[in-house]
Amino acid sequence: MLLATCVVALFCFIPASSLAPPNCGDLVRPLDHVDGHQLDGRWHLIAHSPVEPDNQSAYKLMDSLGMKFSNASDNHNTSNLLLERILGFLGTCDYESSNITLEGNILTSSNESATFFHTSCSDCLILHFTNGRAHGNLHLYSKRREVEKEVMDEFKTQAECVKNQPPVMMDSSKKLCPDQEPTLSEDEELKQNLRLLLRILDLVDEAPDA
Known part of the structure; x- marks a missing residue:
């Protein structure tokens, strides 16, 4: 009886906010409109x-991933960007350019x-991929390479709201x-590709047997 009384008393002192589920309706609410010119620059x-745990491994091999928007041209509610x-x-380093539409x-x-x-972060973007190779994934981008703990906590809760896996953070210490893509001679490009192949083979050798 005494134990039960202590347990009840303990829960009485826990703030209601810590027991309440997150307000997912607000946290994963789509923006009403995004101005293409506000995306200019590198993120x-x-x-x-x-969505799936298996998708985490590829990102752990990345040193960095960035998006660079430019050449925004507006047409009513639609922006065309590079x-x-x-x-x-x-x-x-690998570079890939494509034309995209923001509507x-x-x-x-x-x-x-x-x-x-x-997002509560003034220089951040939250992207929820609705189809394609990253279908269902949730990405946090920023103009900076690091964000405050509060921003990460918010992102973790957003991931929970869409029932995704716990977020994987990029290593901001990596170069x-x-x-812009540097111009390499054929010999330099061949050496770079060879180094990459050797590193991949090393990772395969180090991987535990299934």
């Missing part, structure tokens, strides 16, 4: 939350689309790729 991936993805992977709060390319969610 760094801070953390990502995949998107350059900048991927740092095992010490090498309202939805970003669309030829093979995927994503919706912008609200960033330059904004």
Whole structure:
């Protein structure tokens, strides 16, 4: 009886806010409208939350992932932009450019689309991918390489709200790729590709047997 009384008393002193579920309706609320010109510049991936646990391993091999928007042109509620993805992977850099469309709060390319969610962070983007290779994934981008703990806590709760895996954070200490793809000679490019292949083979050798 005494134990039961103590347990009841303990819960009475726990704030109601700590027991209440998160207000997912507000946390994963899509933005009403995104101005294409506000996306200009480079955004760094801070953390990502995949739908499936298997999708986490590829991101752990990345040194960095960035998006660079430019050349926004508006037509009523639609913006056409140039998107350059900048991927740092095992010490090498890869660049991929594509034309994308921003309509309202939805970003669309030829093979995927994503919706912008609200965030309390003034220089952050939350993207929820609705189709394509990252279907269901939730990404947190920022103009900075690190964000405050409160921002990460909010993102973790957003991931819970969409029933995704716990977020994986990028390592901000790793070197960033330059904004523009460097011009390499054929010999330099061959050496770079060979180094990448050797590093991948090393990782395969180190991987535990299934």
